[in-house]
Amino acid sequence: MGALLEVEDLTVWLATRGGPRKAVDGLSFQVDAGEIFGIAGESGSGKTMTALALLGLLPHAAKTAGRAVFEGRDLLAMPARELRAVRGRKIAMVSQDPSTSLHPMLSIETQLTEHMRHHLGLGKSEARGRAVELLATVRIPDPEQALRAHPAQFSGGMRQRIAIAVALACEPRLLLADEPTTALDVTVQAGILRLLHRLRRERDLAVIVITHDLGVMSAVADRICVMYGGRTAEVGPREDVLTRPRHPYTRGLLDALPHPEGGAATLQPIPGSPPALGAVPEGCPFHPRCGFAVPDCRAVRPEPVLVASGHLAACPPDPLGGAA
Amino acid sequence: ACGGGGATPSSASGQGGKTLVIDTAFQLKTTDPARMFEPTGLLIDQSIYDTLLTFKGGDVTKPVPALAESYTAAPDAKSFTFKLRTDAKFSDGTPVTSADVVFSLNRVKNVKGNPSFLMDGLTVTAPDPATVVVASEKPNTAVPFILPNPALGIVNSAVAKKNGASDAEGADKADTAESFFNAQSLGSGPYVLDSYSTTSQVVLTVNEKYWGPKPAYAKVVVRNTQANVQRLNVLKGESQIAVDLSPEQAKGLDQLQIVNGASPNVFFVFTNNNPEISKISSNPKFQEAVRYGIDYQSLVDLAGEGAVQAPGVVPSVFLGALPAGDGVKRDVARAKAALAESGLQNPTVKLNYPSDVQVNGLNFGDLAARVQANLKEVGINVELAPASVQTALESYRGGTEEMGLWQWGPDFPDPSNYLNFLPGQLVGLRAGWAEGAAPELEELGAKAGTTVEDSERSGLYVDIQHKMNEAGPIMPLIQPAQILVAAKSVSNLQSNALWLVNVRELG
Amino acid sequence: MTSDSTPLPAPRARRDPAARSPWRQPLALVGAAFVVLWVLVALLAPLLAPYGPLDQLADKLLEPSAQHWFGTDELGRDVLSRVIHGARVSLPLAFLLVAFAAALGSVVGAVAGFFGGWVDGALMRLADLVFAFPGIILAMAVAAALGPELRNAVLAVVVVSWPSYARLVRGLVLTARNSEYVMAGRLLGSSSVRTMMVDLRPNIAGPVLVMAALDVGNAVLLLSGLSFLGLGAQPPTAEWGAMVAAGAANFDRWWVGLFPGLSILTVVLAFNFVGDTLRDALDPRTARAIRG
Amino acid sequence: MTRFLARRLAAAVLLCVGITLIAFVLTQLVPGDPAAANLGQRAIGDPEAVAAFRAKYGLDQPLPVQYLTYIGNVLQGNLGMSQQSHRPVAQDLAEYVPATIELAIFAIVLSLLVGVALGVVAAVNRDRWPDQVLRVVSLGGVSMPTFWVALVAFYLLFFKFGLLPGGGRLDPGMTPPPYATGFYTVDAALAGQWDVLASAAGHLVLPSLVLAVYTVGMLMRFTRASVLEILGNDYVRAARAKGLPERVVIMRHVLRPAMVAIITVAGVAFGSLLSGAVLVENIFSWPGLGQYAYRSAVNLDLPGIMGVSIVVAAVYILINLLVDLLYGVIDPRIRLT
Amino acid sequence: MSALLEATGVAVEYHRRGAPALRAVDRADLTVARGEILGLVGESGCGKSTLGRAVVGLLPTAAGEIRFDGRPVVPLGLRRRAPGMRGLQMVFQDPYASLNPRRLVGDQVGDGYLLGGAARAEALRRAGELLERVGLPADAARRYPHEFSGGQRQRIAIARTLAAEPSCIVADEPISALDASAQASVANLLVELVRELDMGMVFISHDLSVVRQIADRTAVMYLGRVVEVGPTRQVWSAPAHPYTQALISAVPRADGAGVLPVELPGDVPDPARPPGGCRFHPRCPVARPECSRDDPPLVALRDGRSAACVLQTAGEAARPLAEPRPVAAE
Numbered sequence A: 001m002g003a004l005l006e007v008e009d010l011t012v013w014l015a016t017r018g019g020p021r022k023a024v025d026g027l028s029f030q031v032d033a034g035e036i037f038g039i040a041g042e043s044g045s046g047k048t049m050t051a052l053a054l055l056g057l058l059p060h061a062a063k064t065a066g067r068a069v070f071e072g073r074d075l076l077a078m079p080a081r082e083l084r085a086v087r088g089r090k091i092a093m094v095s096q097d098p099s100t101s102l103h104p105m106l107s108i109e110t111q112l113t114e115h116m117r118h119h120l121g122l123g124k125s126e127a128r129g130r131a132v133e134l135l136a137t138v139r140i141p142d143p144e145q146a147l148r149a150h151p152a153q154f155s156g157g158m159r160q161r162i163a164i165a166v167a168l169a170c171e172p173r174l175l176l177a178d179e180p181t182t183a184l185d186v187t188v189q190a191g192i193l194r195l196l197h198r199l200r201r202e203r204d205l206a207v208i209v210i211t212h213d214l215g216v217m218s219a220v221a222d223r224i225c226v227m228y229g230g231r232t233a234e235v236g237p238r239e240d241v242l243t244r245p246r247h248p249y250t251r252g253l254l255d256a257l258p259h260p261e262g263g264a265a266t267l268q269p270i271p272g273s274p275p276a277l278g279a280v281p282e283g284c285p286f287h288p289r290c291g292f293a294v295p296d297c298r299a300v301r302p303e304p305v306l307v308a309s310g311h312l313a314a315c316p317p318d319p320l321g322g323a324a
Numbered sequence B: 001a002c003g004g005g006g007a008t009p010s011s012a013s014g015q016g017g018k019t020l021v022i023d024t025a026f027q028l029k030t031t032d033p034a035r036m037f038e039p040t041g042l043l044i045d046q047s048i049y050d051t052l053l054t055f056k057g058g059d060v061t062k063p064v065p066a067l068a069e070s071y072t073a074a075p076d077a078k079s080f081t082f083k084l085r086t087d088a089k090f091s092d093g094t095p096v097t098s099a100d101v102v103f104s105l106n107r108v109k110n111v112k113g114n115p116s117f118l119m120d121g122l123t124v125t126a127p128d129p130a131t132v133v134v135a136s137e138k139p140n141t142a143v144p145f146i147l148p149n150p151a152l153g154i155v156n157s158a159v160a161k162k163n164g165a166s167d168a169e170g171a172d173k174a175d176t177a178e179s180f181f182n183a184q185s186l187g188s189g190p191y192v193l194d195s196y197s198t199t200s201q202v203v204l205t206v207n208e209k210y211w212g213p214k215p216a217y218a219k220v221v222v223r224n225t226q227a228n229v230q231r232l233n234v235l236k237g238e239s240q241i242a243v244d245l246s247p248e249q250a251k252g253l254d255q256l257q258i259v260n261g262a263s264p265n266v267f268f269v270f271t272n273n274n275p276e277i278s279k280i281s282s283n284p285k286f287q288e289a290v291r292y293g294i295d296y297q298s299l300v301d302l303a304g305e306g307a308v309q310a311p312g313v314v315p316s317v318f319l320g321a322l323p324a325g326d327g328v329k330r331d332v333a334r335a336k337a338a339l340a341e342s343g344l345q346n347p348t349v350k351l352n353y354p355s356d357v358q359v360n361g362l363n364f365g366d367l368a369a370r371v372q373a374n375l376k377e378v379g380i381n382v383e384l385a386p387a388s389v390q391t392a393l394e395s396y397r398g399g400t401e402e403m404g405l406w407q408w409g410p411d412f413p414d415p416s417n418y419l420n421f422l423p424g425q426l427v428g429l430r431a432g433w434a435e436g437a438a439p440e441l442e443e444l445g446a447k448a449g450t451t452v453e454d455s456e457r458s459g460l461y462v463d464i465q466h467k468m469n470e471a472g473p474i475m476p477l478i479q480p481a482q483i484l485v486a487a488k489s490v491s492n493l494q495s496n497a498l499w500l501v502n503v504r505e506l507g
Numbered sequence C: 001m002t003s004d005s006t007p008l009p010a011p012r013a014r015r016d017p018a019a020r021s022p023w024r025q026p027l028a029l030v031g032a033a034f035v036v037l038w039v040l041v042a043l044l045a046p047l048l049a050p051y052g053p054l055d056q057l058a059d060k061l062l063e064p065s066a067q068h069w070f071g072t073d074e075l076g077r078d079v080l081s082r083v084i085h086g087a088r089v090s091l092p093l094a095f096l097l098v099a100f101a102a103a104l105g106s107v108v109g110a111v112a113g114f115f116g117g118w119v120d121g122a123l124m125r126l127a128d129l130v131f132a133f134p135g136i137i138l139a140m141a142v143a144a145a146l147g148p149e150l151r152n153a154v155l156a157v158v159v160v161s162w163p164s165y166a167r168l169v170r171g172l173v174l175t176a177r178n179s180e181y182v183m184a185g186r187l188l189g190s191s192s193v194r195t196m197m198v199d200l201r202p203n204i205a206g207p208v209l210v211m212a213a214l215d216v217g218n219a220v221l222l223l224s225g226l227s228f229l230g231l232g233a234q235p236p237t238a239e240w241g242a243m244v245a246a247g248a249a250n251f252d253r254w255w256v257g258l259f260p261g262l263s264i265l266t267v268v269l270a271f272n273f274v275g276d277t278l279r280d281a282l283d284p285r286t287a288r289a290i291r292g
Numbered sequence D: 001m002t003r004f005l006a007r008r009l010a011a012a013v014l015l016c017v018g019i020t021l022i023a024f025v026l027t028q029l030v031p032g033d034p035a036a037a038n039l040g041q042r043a044i045g046d047p048e049a050v051a052a053f054r055a056k057y058g059l060d061q062p063l064p065v066q067y068l069t070y071i072g073n074v075l076q077g078n079l080g081m082s083q084q085s086h087r088p089v090a091q092d093l094a095e096y097v098p099a100t101i102e103l104a105i106f107a108i109v110l111s112l113l114v115g116v117a118l119g120v121v122a123a124v125n126r127d128r129w130p131d132q133v134l135r136v137v138s139l140g141g142v143s144m145p146t147f148w149v150a151l152v153a154f155y156l157l158f159f160k161f162g163l164l165p166g167g168g169r170l171d172p173g174m175t176p177p178p179y180a181t182g183f184y185t186v187d188a189a190l191a192g193q194w195d196v197l198a199s200a201a202g203h204l205v206l207p208s209l210v211l212a213v214y215t216v217g218m219l220m221r222f223t224r225a226s227v228l229e230i231l232g233n234d235y236v237r238a239a240r241a242k243g244l245p246e247r248v249v250i251m252r253h254v255l256r257p258a259m260v261a262i263i264t265v266a267g268v269a270f271g272s273l274l275s276g277a278v279l280v281e282n283i284f285s286w287p288g289l290g291q292y293a294y295r296s297a298v299n300l301d302l303p304g305i306m307g308v309s310i311v312v313a314a315v316y317i318l319i320n321l322l323v324d325l326l327y328g329v330i331d332p333r334i335r336l337t
Numbered sequence E: 001m002s003a004l005l006e007a008t009g010v011a012v013e014y015h016r017r018g019a020p021a022l023r024a025v026d027r028a029d030l031t032v033a034r035g036e037i038l039g040l041v042g043e044s045g046c047g048k049s050t051l052g053r054a055v056v057g058l059l060p061t062a063a064g065e066i067r068f069d070g071r072p073v074v075p076l077g078l079r080r081r082a083p084g085m086r087g088l089q090m091v092f093q094d095p096y097a098s099l100n101p102r103r104l105v106g107d108q109v110g111d112g113y114l115l116g117g118a119a120r121a122e123a124l125r126r127a128g129e130l131l132e133r134v135g136l137p138a139d140a141a142r143r144y145p146h147e148f149s150g151g152q153r154q155r156i157a158i159a160r161t162l163a164a165e166p167s168c169i170v171a172d173e174p175i176s177a178l179d180a181s182a183q184a185s186v187a188n189l190l191v192e193l194v195r196e197l198d199m200g201m202v203f204i205s206h207d208l209s210v211v212r213q214i215a216d217r218t219a220v221m222y223l224g225r226v227v228e229v230g231p232t233r234q235v236w237s238a239p240a241h242p243y244t245q246a247l248i249s250a251v252p253r254a255d256g257a258g259v260l261p262v263e264l265p266g267d268v269p270d271p272a273r274p275p276g277g278c279r280f281h282p283r284c285p286v287a288r289p290e291c292s293r294d295d296p297p298l299v300a301l302r303d304g305r306s307a308a309c310v311l312q313t314a315g316e317a318a319r320p321l322a323e324p325r326p327v328a329a330e
């Protein structure tokens, strides 16, 4: 089965006072139908911009280049009208903070049915019926009652479930989940991750999960893309990337995490901090912080290359290659 | 639907007959004659209420019969007997009797409102239904000139009493009829009050029962309008008469008629004669220097077309006024000489004036600035001391101003009103001119106050003013113009010193 | 020692208030230019004006000409000279008014926000009261009572215009007072007065300044409005509102009222341009909105 | 919500009492003498007339007594006698307040329609030319001296081109409709006098246009700012991500929350309209509160000034209450607590 | 080891207009010794920050006693803080809000010395040293906070507290707002400082794995209560309270194994209306009938552990709990 979404050489420039700056720089990946694809990376690495670029929702005056073929059509080249027909209908999005992504003044019913009625041409009661089903699907108790309520009447976890219900309303093929659990407690996060997992299974839904939490990645993603400075550092199957990383950056991220078994060992930070927008170094963006950097890293821009089956890494010296 | 350009707004009211729209900036507190003394009130009440005597057109030197067919004055000027006409009726059809007259005049006296001073020292009696006697404690030649005042309009006493009016002693507390008067008029004049508001408009409609000839206009609307808007309205035909335009504003309105009447208001300056207030201003030579240092012509120019120099304190439209040529002429040399004689070196005086009022479109401030410039040329430094009229009035009334620029509007159009300017009298005291300061003048004044015969009276006032122009602390300056601008369709329009527009007589 | 001693990254622009330089905006530039221009005009009025503001020249109501660029008025005074001298009346008083109102309001607001509790309650209720009080009516009453002088009008307007500053400052103090950096300072042993002066003052000055800049325009409008009604500056003072009123007496002589009116407009507009831009630059709320 | 309203109402009443107190104290502080202002040249010289005047208006009582008497009377709907119109202040106000409120309502509705629409256009086109142009327009609006605009508009629209009727509330000579609400448009409609209605509405246009110049500018600025702020919210992005048409996003998702700030400003704007009325009513011969206030002030008519203050404060309070109510309508979170 | 900071039976209430007081912390106990890191964990809204602030005196307490170095902690009023209390400092969560945007970094750090009585020049010099000590270049002193990244700002904030020469620091989620690598380095810095300066530290976090890594002892809060305290290793390996156990098993592990974490159903109840009985009982997988009646106190078990659960008995070793079943696999 072919890829549902094929992103090729995606580049995003954002407008800043100093002129356009690249926030995403030649990113390529593909997502298969029914797959959970994870995008990981530190703050500012361009994860959110990647998602927004796919939906044409980038901030004011941003520009894109490259291709993002979804069901045979390039999302980036699509006229605004057609893209609007894809949004919400074919590709839906769930964002980080459910307390800000749901409209505080509109009833759950309005928020859950307005796009159903728009995209699917449903009548009021029809849409309502489906809304009740949806709420039941995401395990909101007493869905009838919930429809009349407003977001403020729900807890954070409930709100995120509702936000997911909103995203699923028109039965999209692809769900972009931008840090869907970051704002939630671990206990609640577990429930949301389970929900995503189940939905994928039941609905053959493809999901792009964006997160900086490798633990979350490990729990749900089938394949993982690690971004750094707007570029791909490494892409591959979950287990490969997390247990046999081939890029020093991925390695560094994993080492910075508390050891799974605890113990007295101190944490291992990556020295320095991620580059600011527009200040991404030449060559390998990670080289100033990389313990394995060789002179070439400074000059040559590394492209992701296949290092194992389905596993690409953008680190030509491949210092971790032997470690596997 | 919006009458943007309609030149004949009469259509709006129906009932046939023409509508007259008069624009004026309201100075109106009430239409109850016993309490009314503001210009707009005078204009309105004059059309509603008949008085015993009245003036024709703009001539205020000759009282003519109104409700009184005729009158006789006692030789001592202490009593006046009026014969009432018998056909006069109030707007409800009841005849006007001497009882109504007594009631009305006593009411003015006892309500103690703004016009009550008109009745000072006067008592009214009615020997029979058609006769009224007005008696005065002191000889009072002004009575026939006082009586035309619309505040002394005759009201329907029966209806008034029924609605709370009282003419008895203590009416200031007992009389509760004011709001009734403001809702409904009780006069015998050609118009009745239709609607009343102190900020928007007053509407008069014709009195069907009026005893005299029917007026030309079936309806009169007096609207509260700013002067500058008045000009546009009358130009556009929205209104027929504009009352408050300055001479400058009236220029170049060729398609309209302009009725020019000299205003009875007189601007004057005084230099306080009281040495305790100022050693400078009380110096007679200094006073002379001021008198001849002022450039009267430049002040007239400032006041615009129609304004004239006030040759004496009595305005030109009144009996006893000086002829125009008798005014003081500027004489810089004489002024300088007088100043030198006074022994004052480069004197500096403070000139008080009310800065926030205008009279006939004229600012005190502008006048004061001119006076300052004039006197500078003869070596007198004038320091301008503007203040709000409320504040300034206090020092003016207290007689504590070193030098003052003020204006006198007549209470009634009789020269006796100007006896106030003499030493020891109301205005004289304000100028620090104490009793006994000019015995000759004071004697003349006393005589003028008791002389009945008009030509004799007139001569006395002329003498008084000539004397005042020779020496003394008061210098009359100018009489501004009082201008009416009207549509050409309004005929027989005249400007009256008392009630501005002769509404009754319009053709 | 931990290893994060790499060179600092390039300054981050996104939270830098100064980086959003307001002076790059053309409107602000135009506004600033006009403000400077008018201030200069006010300062140099006697040098710039071809005639004295009160000099009554021979000819009344002359049309604009080479001799009298803005014509002459009904008393034969040079309108240009009067317009120039008018700046000396309106501008200093407007500044004075705003300065007093801002100072009074800031002190009240700071005290209220700082002490909280019943002090806050009482002061803010007072502010509410004064805020609800119709300012222009008070100004009129004061003018009528104390005499129609611009000075009195200023006094009256100050009395009613401090509450907006009090509210602004109180709000700022309250948020700042609960902010973590103030708490940190207090934990270090900073007294509350020192906190106020050292930590809060710089954060409050900016917004107050912006409000004041916008208010100068309003003050000019209000004062000229009062003069227009005859309750402010009195003739023969060359004041713009009073000049507009004089011009209104004679529409055919458009120049008498037009130029003073335009002067008011340009001054107010200039301060609004500047104030508006400053606000955009300083107000984190709109600034955030602009960043998207 | 009801408890909230009850609290607001109680606060409002207290505020009103406070206003009367302030008005009272202030009017006492000013040194002018009402007797001097209201008695004629001659009567002032007469101590008896002055005493009568003082007795009539209770000015001979000690101040606290005067105040308490006043409050007592106010509670009975009696605002005292105006020294300047010689009528009960309450009666005066019943006549003049509706005139001004009618004007202000006209103006605020106009400003809301135009101001909000243009503000949204500016926000949506942020930093592009429509925004720049509208920014100048809105700043120009708030920078225009109202009295000057009034004069120019009156001259051009009424006198020069005759597009709109001139001063007053009705064509000259037309009889006002029977008093029901004091709003001529409403009263005329109630009485079925269509020509009067047309005339009344026509006369409202010019003054309310002039008044709206300032408030349109004000509302534009705030609408733009608050729409921009809302546009930056996640939920707007979420609405767009749902593929809704931009119109729906703006109207339903953006404008509604933006309305919270807009109605707050509209409340303030309404207050500024009342102040603006003082300047404009004179020019348009509009017999409203502004002119009444002006005359009261100039004549030091204390009952008149107090009456006006109370009315303006009451209007201010009512507007705030209305704004609070509207918050509840717009924002369910407020309704719920 | 005597307690450096000791809080017993602390309750903190928030008073809100028109609503009953909200008791955000209720009868909470804490002790910290010199050189010890106490981790404080719990779900959002359970009262961690409230307790932390109350402990340093930023919030008044409604009940209970707090002693620092043997002296009672007095809530901060309008007056300046007693000099003896300067040893008790706090580091806040948001590195953007905890520095004054309009003051130079050096001035803010120098404040600590200045207020301790040092001269200005001296204070500035020592501020520069401190900044270097926390890993920033000395010229950082002459810059404004916005010129720094989140991790660097947190270092500045730490340097500022160090200027007061504290013996105890309450750190309220000092690393939650930071990137993974910055989290690690700031956490390392804090641990290092505690060890080196022999300070005590309360380290508040909702991230159990970090606490597990650095804390000597761990306290677990639930709905305003401390429900379990003990040496970190033991709490982690054999939790004595069902809530602790649920928290631990909800943490996902980045081991690439694709194991879904265990969900704890239900939400944290509204602290204004806590459930009767044991506060955790409505969500507790092992609740017994009596749990809805009795509110178990925090009792001391053996080995320095304490727990507030009926399953545990005072003075005995912690009784192991049953393995959590993944409820209703989704």
Ligand SMILES: Nc1ncnc2c1ncn2[C@@H]1O[C@H](COP(=O)(O)OP(=O)(O)OP(=O)(O)O)[C@@H](O)[C@H]1O
Pocket: A014, A015, A016, A023, A041, A042, A043, A044, A045, A046, A047, A048, A049, A050, A059, A212, A276, A277, C291, C292
């Ligand atoms: N509206 C904007 N204008 C300019 N720059 C922006 C804007 N929004 C984000 N950026 C910058 O773009 C870069 C990429 O941002 P992005 O939001 O994609 O990162 P992210 O990986 O999602 O980070 P996070 O984990 O913080 O969400 C960052 O440097 C950010 O500062």
Ligand SMILES: Nc1ncnc2c1ncn2[C@@H]1O[C@H](COP(=O)(O)OP(=O)(O)OP(=O)(O)O)[C@@H](O)[C@H]1O
Pocket: E014, E015, E016, E022, E024, E042, E043, E044, E045, E046, E047, E048, E049, E050, E051, E206, E271
């Ligand atoms: N200023 C306040 N006024 C009223 N209630 C408050 C206030 N601050 C906190 N609360 C409430 O007190 C309870 C405890 O809050 P607290 O901030 O201490 O929790 P926390 O454990 O620190 O949570 P988080 O992990 O989200 O920081 C919460 O229910 C919160 O809503």
Ligand SMILES: [Mg+2]
Pocket: A047, A048, A049, A178
């Ligand atoms: Mg992001």
Ligand SMILES: [Mg+2]
Pocket: E048, E049, E050, E172, E173
């Ligand atoms: Mg917290």
